[in-house]
Amino acid sequence: xxxxxxxxxxxxxxxxxxxxxxxxxxxxxxxxxxxxxxxxxxxxxxxxxxxxxxxxxxxxxxxxxxxxxxxxxxxxxxxxxxxxxxxxxxxxxxxxxxxxxxxxxxxxxxxxxxxxxxxxxxxxxxxxxxxxxxxxxxxxxxxxxxxxxxxxxxxxxxxxxxxxxxxxxxxxxxxxxxxxxxxxxxxxxxxxxxxxxxxxxxxxxxxxxxxxxxxxxxxxxxxxxxxxxxxxxxxxxxxxxxxxxxxxxxxxxxxxxxxxxxxxxxxxxxxxxxxxxxxxxxxxxxxxxxxxxxxxxxxxxxxxxxxxxxxxxxxxxxxxxxxxxxxxxxxxxxxxxxxxxxxxxxxxxxxxxxxxxxxxxxxxxxxxxxxxxxxxxxxxxxxxxxxxxxxxxxxxxxxxxxxxxxxxxxxxxxxxxxxxxxxxxxxxxxxxxxxxxxxxxxxxxxxxxxxxxxxxxxxxxxxxxxxxxxxxxxxxxxxxxxxxxxxxxxxxxxxxxxxxxxxxxxxxxxxxxxxxxxxxxxxxxxxxxxxxxxxxxxxxxxxxxxxxxxxxxxxxxxxxxxxxxxxxxxxxxxxxxxxxxxxxxxxxxxxxxxxxxxxxxxxxxxxxxxxxxxxxxxxxxxxxxxxxxxxxxxxxxxxxxxxxxxxxxxxxxxxxxxxxxxxxxxxxxxxxxxxxxxxxxxxxxxxx
Ligand code: ADP
Ligand code: MG
Numbered sequence: 001x002x003x004x005x006x007x008x009x010x011x012x013x014x015x016x017x018x019x020x021x022x023x024x025x026x027x028x029x030x031x032x033x034x035x036x037x038x039x040x041x042x043x044x045x046x047x048x049x050x051x052x053x054x055x056x057x058x059x060x061x062x063x064x065x066x067x068x069x070x071x072x073x074x075x076x077x078x079x080x081x082x083x084x085x086x087x088x089x090x091x092x093x094x095x096x097x098x099x100x101x102x103x104x105x106x107x108x109x110x111x112x113x114x115x116x117x118x119x120x121x122x123x124x125x126x127x128x129x130x131x132x133x134x135x136x137x138x139x140x141x142x143x144x145x146x147x148x149x150x151x152x153x154x155x156x157x158x159x160x161x162x163x164x165x166x167x168x169x170x171x172x173x174x175x176x177x178x179x180x181x182x183x184x185x186x187x188x189x190x191x192x193x194x195x196x197x198x199x200x201x202x203x204x205x206x207x208x209x210x211x212x213x214x215x216x217x218x219x220x221x222x223x224x225x226x227x228x229x230x231x232x233x234x235x236x237x238x239x240x241x242x243x244x245x246x247x248x249x250x251x252x253x254x255x256x257x258x259x260x261x262x263x264x265x266x267x268x269x270x271x272x273x274x275x276x277x278x279x280x281x282x283x284x285x286x287x288x289x290x291x292x293x294x295x296x297x298x299x300x301x302x303x304x305x306x307x308x309x310x311x312x313x314x315x316x317x318x319x320x321x322x323x324x325x326x327x328x329x330x331x332x333x334x335x336x337x338x339x340x341x342x343x344x345x346x347x348x349x350x351x352x353x354x355x356x357x358x359x360x361x362x363x364x365x366x367x368x369x370x371x372x373x374x375x376x377x378x379x380x381x382x383x384x385x386x387x388x389x390x391x392x393x394x395x396x397x398x399x400x401x402x403x404x405x406x407x408x409x410x411x412x413x414x415x416x417x418x419x420x421x422x423x424x425x426x427x428x429x430x431x432x433x434x435x436x437x438x439x440x441x442x443x444x445x446x447x448x449x450x451x452x453x454x455x456x457x458x459x460x461x462x463x464x465x466x467x468x469x470x471x472x473x474x475x476x477x478x479x480x481x482x483x484x485x486x487x488x489x490x491x492x493x494x495x496x497x498x499x500x501x502x503x504x505x506x507x508x509x510x511x512x513x514x515x516x517x518x519x520x521x522x523x524x525x526x527x528x529x530x531x532x533x534x535x536x537x538x539x540x541x542x543x544x545x546x547x548x549x550x551x552x553x554x555x556x557x558x559x560x561x562x563x564x565x566x567x568x569x570x571x572x573x574x575x576x577x578x579x580x581x582x583x584x585x586x587x588x589x590x591x592x593x594x595x596x597x598x599x600x601x602x603x604x605x606x607x608x609x610x611x612x613x614x615x616x617x618x619x620x621x622x623x624x625x626x627x628x629x630x631x632x633x634x635x636x637x638x639x640x641x642x643x644x645x646x647x648x649x650x651x652x653x654x655x656x657x658x659x660x661x662x663x664x665x666x667x668x669x670x671x672x673x674x675x676x677x678x679x680x681x682x683x684x685x686x687x688x
Pocket of ligand 2: 294295389
């Protein structure tokens with residue numbers, strides 16, 4: 001069946017459907033009702049009152065008249081039951097509605113009731129012709145209400161037209177089942193065809209709910225199937241690459257590293273060691289709150305690759321962070337006599353050519369860089385391990401891109417976004433997860449306070465005293481992309497103000513629009529302790545590590561999301577000193593703004609903050625769909641339907657484990673659906 005075979009489908013309506021992304025009868029079937037209404041409760045007209053919510057009345061058509069002039073014409077229909085009469089009024093589309101009424105026939109109207117003059121009336125009620133006043137048979141199911149849009153209303157595609165079309169399609173169409181039998185029975189899901197029938201014509205809301213679960217599961221399942229087959233392919237290709245830790249790794253941990261590892265760090269490293277020696281490719285996510293010490297773990301992993309004569313790469317989302325990692329690596333790797341290079345977008349051509357030659361020739365053991373590492377021109381001699389820091393800034397695609405840079409190198413990704421573990425396991429399901437719990441010993445919990453503009457003098461006095469005691473401070477201003485210019489003005493003015501207030505201190509301004517070497521220099525001076533106050537936009541949000549900085553003032557604090565505030569605050573509290581975070585909101589605080597600031601004062605625990613943030617914003621905003629490498633799910637919600645997501649993951653992985661090519665008979669229909677699904681999204685998943 002084709003769309004054009006549907007009844008009442010003018011070319012105008014066909015266009016409206018297409019503009020709404022509906023190209024096939026199947027697309028129309030997947031247009032699910034937004035809600036259902038129960039029209040089976042019929043009220044006698046005499047019992048109506050002004051403002052009665054949507055109800056059904058039945059009556060005989062007494063008269064129908066078109067009144068008014070030109071543009072202002074309207075259709076008025078009077079109907080009557082045993083107890084009284086009611087007027088129905090139609091302004092828009094009256095030419096269509098007039099055909100729905102025949103004098104002396106019975107109709108049922110459904111809508112909210114108002115009183116106008118002598119009549120109770122309904123404006124634009126839903127109209128159903130019926131046989132007799134007691135003809136409630138047609139109301140023995142719930143009425144689906146479909147989501148409308150402006151294209152639909154322009155083409156007069158009403159709810160009942162959509163309903164008719166869908167009934168038509170459902171009655172004629174073969175709807176094959178593609179979920180495997182055992183999956184269906186394990187979860188008690190209705191067959192696809194039955195589920196569609198229930199969604200569009202449910203007898204009870206509970207049935208509709210169960211049917212909907214099936215479709216939520218279905219979309220999660222296809223996603224998890226993709227993740228599973230991506231990982232399976234990666235692992236297959238990389239079979240047999242065993243890396244054993246050797247001289248460099250042990251010298252680093254035993255002689256160079258100035259502190260002992262925390263238990264969390266040890267665990268993560270031991271997971272990595274096992275992966276690297278397993279003969280399979282490592283795909284591991286290290287999750288750890290800000291300041292947990294992930295960098296050292298990354299360095300350890302890279303040294304294991306180098307011990308086996310291979311190269312390693314460390315990728316960061318910003319130049320500042322890449323530069324910082326470069327400095328850290330310099331400190332730890334130089335004593336080992338190894339070579340390392342920094343690769344960023346802003347480097348001069350000659351320098352870059354030199355770096356690329358070094359990487360390709362195998363001279364350089366470790367490459368630290370930004371997205372620039374993904375570029376085609378960058379060729380490795382033998383990349384054995386790739387590390388992606390601050391993974392939440394990259395997607396699935398980047399995970400795969402970097403793997404193309406070598407002969408299936410091992411992959412380690414690190415994230416400080418404390419996504420609740422069960423959620424992480426499902427959305428990063430192509431990765432194994434190690435969590436670094438706990439912080440290095442000797443850290444004092446950061447003290448956080450909210451101060452208003454009135455208290456600014458006191459805040460500045462405190463700042464002055466701390467700096468005189470040898471501390472360093474960040475002053476952060478928000479940078480919201482849409483108003484970049486204005487916010488930059490904010491930061492610049494704040495910078496000038498601080499310089500006037502503290503003429504004796506060395507103060508710098510850092511923002512994203514600066515040239516990279518300028519940024520580098522400013523950052524370096526701060527790291528070296530030459531600058532005492534660093535005024536900055538959120539470019540310092542990720543990763544930056546200056547242990548001597550123990551004060552952070554966040555201006556317009558209410559403009560930041562909770563997780564972002566936590567990331568920012570994570571820049572301090574990295575040494576043994578007591579650190580202070582001072583949140584300075586604007587005077588006017590929204591309820592959610594107040595809640596966020598209070599949460600920050602109440603806890604330092606990243607996981608608790610992430611849970612609240614997730615509740616506050618919903619998964620889409622929280623993860624930022626594009627960044628998280630998550631597709632947009634149409635029916636399912638990765639937080640509310642977490643359980644279904646988890647189940648779909650387990651099922652999908654079991655299938656891919658035993659039947660990776662979906663060749664078995666019981667997976668024949670699944671393969672037919674999965675292949676085009678995966679192909680359509682190959683760009684998104686970064687494959688093919
Ligand atoms: P993050 O997990 O946020 O990336 P970093 O790797 O930047 O954290 O580490 C934060 C700080 O803690 C760094 O200054 C680092 O040198 C220090 N550090 C890391 N591990 C330990 C440890 N086991 N003991 C003491 N200090 C540590
Ligand atoms: Mg880090």
